[in-house]
Amino acid sequence: MARLSRAEFEKLVTQAVESLPPRFLERLENVEVMVESAPTREDLEVAGIEPGGTLFGLYQGVPQTQRGTWYGSVLPDRIVIYQRPIEAAARTRREIRKEIRITLMHEIGHHFGLGEDELSEAGYE
Numbered sequence: 128m129a130r131l132s133r134a135e136f137e138k139l140v141t142q143a144v145e146s147l148p149p150r151f152l153e154r155l156e157n158v159e160v161m162v163e164s165a166p167t168r169e170d171l172e173v174a175g176i177e178p179g180g181t182l183f184g185l186y187q188g189v190p191q192t193q194r195g196t197w198y199g200s201v202l203p204d205r206i207v208i209y210q211r212p213i214e215a216a217a218r219t220r221r222e223i224r225k226e227i228r229i230t231l232m233h234e235i236g237h238h239f240g241l242g243e244d245e246l247s248e249a250g251y252e
Contacts, residue, residue, distance in 0.1 A: 186237035
């Protein structure tokens with residue numbers, strides 16, 4: 128298991144966001160990407176994960192495909208990347224970087240309105 132400081136992990140998340148293709152970055156609307164140590168029991172429930180299960184990231188918000196004329200003046204959607212579960216699954220810094228990117232793309236997919244099956248087919252599970 129690889130361990131990083133919070134600052135090092137956040138830097139990898141920032142680099143992952145900055146390395147996204149322009150076509151993704153241009154379409155991210157009203158969304159904040161943040162890091163938390165581990166998911167709460169409530170986060171696991173929302174994601175449909177049994178207690179003790181693993182969750183690397185979570186999208187919280189209104190997917191773009193569900194936004195209507197009513198959508199405005201709302202708090203940003205959140206994409207949360209969970210540091211400890213990713214570190215527990217990785218042996219090296221390189222593996223952490225790779226998992227951050229996969230998790231980020233998965234959660235951005237939810238922001239764009241994609242479901243679990245579509246994300247799995249695209250290789251972002």
